[in-house]
Amino acid sequence: MGVSGRGALLACLLLAAAGAAAGPGEDRFREANDLVRSGDYPKAIGIYGELARSGAESATLYWNWAQAATARGAHGESLWALLRARELDPGDRAVARDVERLREALNLDKAEVAPEPLAVASRFARRYRLDLVALVLLALSLAAHGAGRLRIAPRASLRIASVALVLAIAAAAVPLAGSFARPTAAVVRRGAPLLDAASPSADATGTLREGEVVPVLETSGDWLRVEDNAGARGWVHQADVRRLDKAPEPPPRG
Amino acid sequence: MRRLAGAALLLLAASAARAELTLRSEVDAHKIGVQDKLQLTITVEGSGAPDEIPPPPLVNLDVVAGPFQSSQISIVNGRMSRSFTLSYVLQPRAVGKAEIGAVQAGGQSTAPIAIEVVAGAIRPKEPQRQDPFGRDPFGDPFEDVFGARRRTRSETLRVQMEAQPSRSRLHVGEPLVLTYWLYTQAAVADLQFKEAPQYAGFWVEDLEREKLSPSGEPATLEGQSYRRFPILRKLLFPTRAGTLTIPASVFRIGIQRTGFFDAGGSIERPTKPVTITVDSLPDAPGFSGAVGRFKATASLDRDTVPLGEAATLRFRVEGTGNLKWVDRAPELLVSGAKVFPPQSKSDLRTTENGVSGSRSWEFVVVPETSGAIEIKPMAFSYFDAGAGRIVSSETSPLTLKVEGGTAAAGAPAAPGLSAAARATGALPLRSELDFHASWTPGARLLTSLVALALVLHAGLWGLAARSGGSYRSGGAAPSRSVRAALRELERVAREPMTKEQAAALVEKALDEAVGGIKDADDSERARAIRALLDDVRFVRYAPQLGDYSEKVKDLAARAAEAVRRWA
Numbered sequence: 157m158g159v160s161g162r163g164a165l166l167a168c169l170l171l172a173a174a175g176a177a178a179g180p181g182e183d184r185f186r187e188a189n190d191l192v193r194s195g196d197y198p199k200a201i202g203i204y205g206e207l208a209r210s211g212a213e214s215a216t217l218y219w220n221w222a223q224a225a226t227a228r229g230a231h232g233e234s235l236w237a238l239l240r241a242r243e244l245d246p247g248d249r250a251v252a253r254d255v256e257r258l259r260e261a262l263n264l265d266k267a268e269v270a271p272e273p274l275a276v277a278s279r280f281a282r283r284y285r286l287d288l289v290a291l292v293l294l295a296l297s298l299a300a301h302g303a304g305r306l307r308i309a310p311r312a313s314l315r316i317a318s319v320a321l322v323l324a325i326a327a328a329a330v331p332l333a334g335s336f337a338r339p340t341a342a343v344v345r346r347g348a349p350l351l352d353a354a355s356p357s358a359d360a361t362g363t364l365r366e367g368e369v370v371p372v373l374e375t376s377g378d379w380l381r382v383e384d385n386a387g388a389r390g391w392v393h394q395a396d397v398r399r400l401d402k403a404p405e406p407p408p409r410g
Numbered sequence: 411m412r413r414l415a416g417a418a419l420l421l422l423a424a425s426a427a428r429a430e431l432t433l434r435s436e437v438d439a440h441k442i443g444v445q446d447k448l449q450l451t452i453t454v455e456g457s458g459a460p461d462e463i464p465p466p467p468l469v470n471l472d473v474v475a476g477p478f479q480s481s482q483i484s485i486v487n488g489r490m491s492r493s494f495t496l497s498y499v500l501q502p503r504a505v506g507k508a509e510i511g512a513v514q515a516g517g518q519s520t521a522p523i524a525i526e527v528v529a530g531a532i533r534p535k536e537p538q539r540q541d542p543f544g545r546d547p548f549g550d551p552f553e554d555v556f557g558a559r560r561r562t563r564s565e566t567l568r569v570q571m572e573a574q575p576s577r578s579r580l581h582v583g584e585p586l587v588l589t590y591w592l593y594t595q596a597a598v599a600d601l602q603f604k605e606a607p608q609y610a611g612f613w614v615e616d617l618e619r620e621k622l623s624p625s626g627e628p629a630t631l632e633g634q635s636y637r638r639f640p641i642l643r644k645l646l647f648p649t650r651a652g653t654l655t656i657p658a659s660v661f662r663i664g665i666q667r668t669g670f671f672d673a674g675g676s677i678e679r680p681t682k683p684v685t686i687t688v689d690s691l692p693d694a695p696g697f698s699g700a701v702g703r704f705k706a707t708a709s710l711d712r713d714t715v716p717l718g719e720a721a722t723l724r725f726r727v728e729g730t731g732n733l734k735w736v737d738r739a740p741e742l743l744v745s746g747a748k749v750f751p752p753q754s755k756s757d758l759r760t761t762e763n764g765v766s767g768s769r770s771w772e773f774v775v776v777p778e779t780s781g782a783i784e785i786k787p788m789a790f791s792y793f794d795a796g797a798g799r800i801v802s803s804e805t806s807p808l809t810l811k812v813e814g815g816t817a818a819a820g821a822p823a824a825p826g827l828s829a830a831a832r833a834t835g836a837l838p839l840r841s842e843l844d845f846h847a848s849w850t851p852g853a854r855l856l857t858s859l860v861a862l863a864l865v866l867h868a869g870l871w872g873l874a875a876r877s878g879g880s881y882r883s884g885g886a887a888p889s890r891s892v893r894a895a896l897r898e899l900e901r902v903a904r905e906p907m908t909k910e911q912a913a914a915l916v917e918k919a920l921d922e923a924v925g926g927i928k929d930a931d932d933s934e935r936a937r938a939i940r941a942l943l944d945d946v947r948f949v950r951y952a953p954q955l956g957d958y959s960e961k962v963k964d965l966a967a968r969a970a971e972a973v974r975r976w977a
Contacts, residue, residue, distance in 0.1 A: 185843040192837060198694065207843075216840040223837040229740065229789050230695030261743055287851050294863040301870045321867060328860050335853030344695065346741070395693060 181212040189220060197228040208404050215245035222254065231262055232366035236342035236398040239269070239369065243400055246283035262367040268385045269369045271340065278334025286327045293324030338371040339401040341380060348396035350388060354379035361390050369400065431456035435466065435513045435520035445531040447474065448500045452513050452520075455493040463496055466520075467511035470527065475499035502527040568595040570631055571641075571661045573607075573681040576762075581689045583701030583732040584795050585764040586646045587617065588656065590681065592663075593629060593636035600664030601641060604678055607659040611688075613647040613732075615760045645760055647732050651690035658683050691793050694800045696740070700792035702731015702764055708788055708805035710775075716813050717780045725752070725805065726770040727790055730763050739771035740788050747783055747810075750774040777812040784809055892977045895923035899973070902966040909958040913950030916962075916969045917943065923977040935976045942972055 188203035204221040207213075218241035225234035235258045241251045259269050270276065281287060297320035304313035346366040351358035354376045362384065364370065370382040373389065380397060383389045398404060431454065438449045448471070452463055465477065476498035502508050508525040569592070576587040592601065629638035641661075648654055658680045665675050691701065704727050711722040725739050733756075742749050752771035759767055777783055785808040794801045851859065898919040902912045920943060927936045927943075946965055949958055 182843050186841070189839050189841065192839060212843065214844045216842065216844050220839045223839055225695065227837060228695060231741070233695050282850070285850075287856050290856065291851065291859060294859060298863055298866050298870075301867055305870055305874050317867070321863070324863065325860065328856055331856060332853055346696075347738075 181207055181210070185212075185217065185220075188224075192220065192224045192227070195227075197224045200224045201228070201233075205404055211403070213240075213244060213403050215241040215248050215251060217241075218244065219248075219251060226258075230344065231258060232342065232344040232346065233398070234258060235262065235269070235367040236344050236400070239342055239400055240398075242279070243282075246279040258367070262365075264365065264367050265385070268365065269342075269367070271369055271371055271383075271385065272337040274334055274337035275340065276334075277330050278337055281331035281334050287331045290324045290328035290331075293320045293327060297321035297324060338373070339399065340369050341372050341382065341397040341399045343368045343370065343392075343396060344398050345396040348392055350382070350384060350390035350392055352390055354381070354391040356393070358391065362386075362388050364392060364396070370397070372399070372401075431516045431518060433513065433515055433518040433520055435510065435523060437510065437523055437525065439533065440524070441526045441528065442502065442533060443531040444502050444505050444527050444529060446502075446533040448502070448525065450498040450500055450510060452496040452498075452515075453493060454495075454515055456516075463494070463513065463515040465498070466513045466522075468500065468509075469511070470503050470506060470508035471500045471510065471525070472503060473498050474501045505529050568634055568636070569593065569598070569663055569665075569677060569679055570636070571659075571663075571679040571681045572631070573656065573659065573684050575656075575684050575686060578685070579687040579689070580648065581701060581793065581795050582648050582651050582691050583699070583735060583793065584647070585732070585762075586612075586648070586686065587762050588644045588646055588684070589640050590642040590659070590661075591629075592639045592641050592661075593631050594639070594663075595634075595636055597666040598663055599666040600662075600676070602662055604660040604662045607644075608657055609644070609646060611648060611650055611652075611654040612656075613649055613735075615645040615647070615734075615765065617643040617645050617760055617762065645762070645764070647735075647764075648686065648688040651688050654686045654688055656684040656686070692800055694791065696789065696802075697791050697793070697800055698736050698738075698740075700727070700731055700733065700736045700790070701795060702729055702733070702792065703794060703796070704729030704731060704733070704790060704792050704803060706788065706790035706803040706805050708785075708808060710785075710808055710810055713809070714811040714813060715777060717777060720774050720776045721810055723773045723775050723785065723808070724770050725773070725788055726768055727803075728768040730761070730766040731792065733758060733765045733767065733769055736769060739773075740790060742773050742775075742785075742788060744775055744783060744785050746779045746781075746812075747775050747777045750776070775810065777810065780812045782809050782811050891922050892973060895919035895973050895977070896970055899966045899970040903963045906959075909949050909952075909954070909962055912958075912962040912966070913946045916946050916965055917950070919973065920946075920969055923973040938972060939976065942968055 184203055184207055188200040188207070191197075191200035191203070201221060201224050204217055204224070207217055208221075218237040222234040222237035222241065225231075225237055235255065238251055238255045238258060241248060242255060245251065255269070259266070297317045300313045300317035300320060304310045304317060343364040343366055348364045348366075349360040350362040350364055352361050353359075364382075364384055368385060370384055370392075373381040373383060375381070376391075378394045379391045380394055381389065381391050382397070394405075434451075434453045434455075436451045436453070438451075439446075442448050450466075452466075454463065465473070476496070478497040480495045480497075500510075502525070505527050508527050510523040510525065512522050513520045572591045572593065574589050574591055576589075580586055592598065626637040626639040629636050631638075646656075660678055660680045663677050663679055665677060691697075691699075707726050707728070709724050709726075711724070715721045723742065725742070727733065727736065737754075739752055739754070742752075750773065752773045754769060754771045756769050757767045758765050758769070775785075787804040787807050789802045789804045791800050791802040793799070896919075898915050902915050902919075907915075920939065924935075924939055927939050942965070946969070949961055949965060952958075
């Protein structure tokens with residue numbers, strides 16, 4: 157078996173493995189879509205959540221989740237699902253349009269759904285895969301530098317190496333800057349209280365707006381310490397907000 | 411036995427018929443001095459006595475104390491009656507006529523009372539309360555003979571209090587009726603709380619007073635037969651999940667005298683603590699917090715409205731449950747119209763099954779475009795305890811026709827649904843689950859790789875410098891240096907100058923273009939450059955014995971060729 161034959165076999169094996177992994181997930185996804193069409197939104201959302209927690213996260217999954225949540229009247233949850241879809245696929249224009257539309261419907265200011273400017277850099281880097289671009293340019297600059305040292309078109313090689321290195325550093329700077337953005341969460345419950353301590357018996361110091369995105373300052377058990385758009389800091393129960401920086405967690409027990 | 415039961419029923423019916431409301435207004439004097447005080451006593455007796463009696467209108471009189479309230483429950487010969495008394499202390503303002511107006515309560519009215527006020531004080535001073543005999547003159551005269559045991563009859567009386575919940579397990583927000591029962595075998599003259607009951611963890615509503623049976627009802631408690639009377643009823647709504655306890659309440663019960671030698675007296679009876687198990691409510695987005703059974707409706711005050719004017723949308727929730735807890739309407743988003751925050755109205759009454767009635771919210775809707783504006787169904791979700799799940803009651807969709815102005819084709823997007831959904835009427839679901847398995851290096855890995863690349867670049871530079879591969883030591887010269895060197899060499903061949911100047915320029919041009927040649931370098935390039943430099947130095951340092959111009963031109967030409975070849 158030649159090199160091409162071995163490559164084809166490997167590709168087939170990978171495809172088969174991917175198909176086996178995606179099969180049950182696809183079935184559950186279609187089942188959830190049928191439930192949405194039949195009007196059973198809570199059950200459909202339950203299946204979407206189950207898929208997301210199992211690692212089958214995608215912009216498509218969250219798009220459908222958002223549609224079901226909207227139909228159910230849960231606009232905060234819908235906005236969260238769309239924002240999560242945008243995190244996964246920043247280039248999805250339909251998602252971006254619906255995020256904007258829902259933001260206006262919820263009467264939220266732009267700053268209230270984008271409290272972290274560095275997160276924009278992070279999304280920009282993900283959209284254009286600047287991390288991979290930076291790695292390719294780094295490899296190119298090293299290769300060109302090596303060729304120059306080996307006197308293979310030395311002048312052109314060294315010039316290419318220099319330019320590629322500068323571009324690689326510039327490209328890598330964007331995702332690296334984005335990595336300094338604080339994690340955020342979207343408020344999914346209308347009138348979610350902002351408490352002065354991580355306890356259900358704590359005093360409420362304010363109320364969060366449904367759909368508002370808040371930076372997460374720290375976590376403690378089922379509680380998240382957040383900062384609202386007005387700068388007020390307090391604790392909110394994790395059932396009232398959904399994280400945007402990671403997949404949903406299983407619902408709290410009890 | 412049957413005759414006895416029949417007689418008892420007849421007796422009860424007769425006593426119930428007699429249980430009617432009587433209202434009296436009395437004063438302790440009809441003629442007083444302007445410096446005297448007058449006591450007004452208003453008494454209501456009967457089973458339907460109201461809780462509040464408005465004060466009567468007063469002419470030439472001021473209230474200087476009161477009202478003092480007292481209530482009594484009397485059970486005599488198996489019949490129960492209530493009396494409620496209000497007392498005022500009045501003082502005249504001036505000499506002349508005074509009047510206490512009619513007292514009105516329970517649909518009845520008393521006659522006005524005329525008072526004559528004269529100058530000075532005509533009423534005797536109230537004597538100082540003192541007991542010259544050291545004992546109650548109306549007490550038991552045989553107490554010294556028979557001892558204090560005669561007073562303990564009330565303590566051995568069979569009288570009990572019980573707090574009885576209508577159920578012991580329910581959900582947060584479900585109603586529970588707590589009834590305080592009096593069980594007695596004796597005539598009770600008075601009954602009141604010694605310690606007010608506490609209901610921590612509950613929202614408390616007072617139930618309307620129940621029509622009391624004057625003779626109570628037979629009941630058995632701990633093996634003893636009693637007559638039982640409901641004293642107080644409260645409607646409780648648990649506000650949190652868990653095991654909640656209503657602590658004991660202590661009642662002070664006055665026992666009626668039964669004879670001349672019976673002192674009567676009062677006893678205290680506590681209820682037992684009541685424990686209630688409260689289950690939590692399921693959580694769901696959009697859940698209003700309402701528990702019970704409700705129906706939501708929506709209506710517009712008009713079907714057609716001119717552009718620029720407002721319509722009112724009324725969202726109404728009707729049913730029974732904890733409707734008082736529902737403090738806000740669902741969000742109303744109308745495409746092509748501005749919606750202002752609603753005003754709410756309530757029409758609620760407390761019943762044994764909860765708070766019944768309706769709450770309504772009125773939204774002012776101001777269309778911003780003409781045409782037909784669709785108002786989506788509004789959903790009101792509540793917990794149906796009977797079904798054990800959250801149920802949603804949806805209103806019907808409404809259409810508001812807006813006349814005048816431009817067409818509504820360009821109306822802004824409906825906030826609830828996406829553009830595709832509004833166009834097709836169906837949700838724009840995506841059918842294929844795309845797995846995003848693309849690998850991305852994390853920030854740490856990316857930082858590490860960038861740093862590694864920089865280190866490798868530095869290593870390559872260092873390696874080249876170490877092996878003499880720099881531009882100055884034989885490596886490729888920048889094209890700018892080569893061009894500059896060639897220009898210098900052309901200048902040497904073209905312009906007249908001394909041999910020292912020419913040699914210096916040639917040497918400089920060679921050095922800039924090809925760099926220094928190491929002694930160990932024995933390559934052809936090194937040998938050629940070294941030979942050329944020897945000739946240049948010879949011309950430079952040789953004595954001026956003749957014309958070196960041709961020699962200089964020859965060196966410049968050879969140097970230019972070397973630069974082009976080796977630089």
